[in-house]
Amino acid sequence: MSHLVILRIVSKFLIPFIFLFALYVQWHGDFGPGGGFQAGVIFSSGFILYALIFGVSLTRQAAPAWLTRAALAIGVLLYSGVGVAGMVMGGNFLSYSVLADEPTHGQHLGILLVELGVGITVAAAMITIFLTFAGKDR
Amino acid sequence: MIIIALMGFMAVIGIAMARIRNLFAVVMLGGIFSLLGAAVYVILDAVDVGFTEAAVGAGISTVLLLGTLALTTSEEKVTPESRSLLSIVAVIVTGAVLVYGTLDMPRYGDPMAPINHHVVPRYIETSGDEVGLPNVVTSVLASYRGYDTLGETFVIFTAAVGVLAILGRSRRQPKRKRVKARKG
Numbered sequence: 431m432s433h434l435v436i437l438r439i440v441s442k443f444l445i446p447f448i449f450l451f452a453l454y455v456q457w458h459g460d461f462g463p464g465g466g467f468q469a470g471v472i473f474s475s476g477f478i479l480y481a482l483i484f485g486v487s488l489t490r491q492a493a494p495a496w497l498t499r500a501a502l503a504i505g506v507l508l509y510s511g512v513g514v515a516g517m518v519m520g521g522n523f524l525s526y527s528v529l530a531d532e533p534t535h536g537q538h539l540g541i542l543l544v545e546l547g548v549g550i551t552v553a554a555a556m557i558t559i560f561l562t563f564a565g566k567d568r
Numbered sequence: 569m570i571i572i573a574l575m576g577f578m579a580v581i582g583i584a585m586a587r588i589r590n591l592f593a594v595v596m597l598g599g600i601f602s603l604l605g606a607a608v609y610v611i612l613d614a615v616d617v618g619f620t621e622a623a624v625g626a627g628i629s630t631v632l633l634l635g636t637l638a639l640t641t642s643e644e645k646v647t648p649e650s651r652s653l654l655s656i657v658a659v660i661v662t663g664a665v666l667v668y669g670t671l672d673m674p675r676y677g678d679p680m681a682p683i684n685h686h687v688v689p690r691y692i693e694t695s696g697d698e699v700g701l702p703n704v705v706t707s708v709l710a711s712y713r714g715y716d717t718l719g720e721t722f723v724i725f726t727a728a729v730g731v732l733a734i735l736g737r738s739r740r741q742p743k744r745k746r747v748k749a750r751k752g
Contacts, residue, residue, distance in 0.1 A: 455619075460701045463615040465709065467720075471623040478631055499732070506725045509718055524714040534700035541701065541710040548721050555728035556628055562735045563635040 434483075441483050448476040456549050460538070466545035470552025477557045486565040493561070498554045505551025512543045571611050578604050589644045591637055599630035612676070616705045687712075 452473035459465030481489040513524040520528050526540025527533035581601045585594050602625030609618030674681035691708055699707040709717055 459703065459706050461703055463619050463703070463705070465616070465706055468616075468619050468623050471620075471628055475623075475627055475631075478628075482631075502725055502728055506721055509721055513714070513718065524718065526711060526714075533698070537699045537707075537711055538701070541699070541706065544710050544714065544717070545706075548717065551721050552724055555724045558728045559731045560628075560632060560635060562731050563632065563639065566639060566735055 437483055441479055445476045445480060448479070449473060452476065452553075456545065457542075459545055460541065466548030467552055469545075470549040470554075471556060473549070473553040474556035474560070478560050481561060481564060486561055489561060490565070493557055495561075498558045498561070501550050501554035502558060505547045505549070505554065508547035508550065509544050512540055512547070516540070571608060574604050574608050574611070578608075589646060590642065591644055592634075592642045594644075595630055595633045595637065598633065599626045602626040602629070616709075 452469045455464035455472060456466060456469035459469070477489060477493055480492070512526070512529075516525045516528055517523050524540075526544075527536045529536035529539050578601055581597050581604070585597045585601070588594055588597070602621055605625065606618040606622035609615075609621055674683075678684070691704055691712065695701070695704050695707040695712075699711050701707045
């Protein structure tokens with residue numbers, strides 16, 4: 431669809447704002463609605479919009495297969511790693527209070543990292559699923 | 569009032585989805601259905617759920633279904649109509665049982681409802697001191713119920729790995745076929 435000028439220009443204009451909004455939802459989930467899951471989906475929708483208009487092969491240059499596959503695992507590992515870190519520092523699995531000097535600071539840090547892990551995995555999963563579907567020849 | 573109108577729209581869309589044979593239109597109606605569902609969640613003060621429904625239900629799943637349509641076909645294959653009495657009875661009985669099940673559910677917002685007792689008062693009263701986040705939903709999701717969210721993340725991970733395992737091996741196809749497909 432890259433020959434449609436209006437689509438091309440408008441989407442190029444919109445995609446940075448989609449990423450910005452995804453990051454806002456990611457980091458602002460502690461205060462308002464949102465969090466890693468929604469942020470990951472919104473972030474991936476930027477890539478999907480690009481892939482719909484400019485094609486899968488151009489999108490694969492921005493998000494190569496090795497990167498999305500690695501990110502898929504990195505998010506889950508980050509989440510689990512925060513849980514294990516809680517165990518190493520003397521708490522239970524996924525207890526964040528021991529991560530910092532003060533319990534609430536530990537909770538903040540833990541939730542931030544955990545939500546980041548969720549966001550990375552969800553974004554990578556959505557991009558992977560879409561590009562795998564769309565990149566398949568008939 | 570608004571919620572009744574939204575529910576009415578959802579019912580109409582549901583019937584339309586069952587009757588329309590053009591799968592492209594069905595997918596689009598599915599997206600609209602999810603968006604209306606998200607609006608209902610927002611009216612019910614479940615902003616986080618509404619957000620997720622709008623992003624996943626109306627956004628990603630619509631796009632994924634469209635991708636599937638691009639790989640398969642966008643016309644439903646009509647099977648010869650068979651109006652068996654048994655299926656109608658099964659549908660009506662199931663629907664009646666579901667409606668019967670909702671009869672003794674507490675009214676929406678009832679302070680005496682079980683869902684507003686148990687652990688919820690504790691979350692609302694002490695999560696500010698224990699976790700220190702203004703959004704209780706995030707505290708419950710990421711901290712109190714961290715195990716569940718970890719499980720959900722693994723579900724997403726597994727879904728992507730499953731898709732990769734089934735579809736992500738296009739490189740092994742014979743080269744001749746791929747070139748032909750691209751030209752066609």
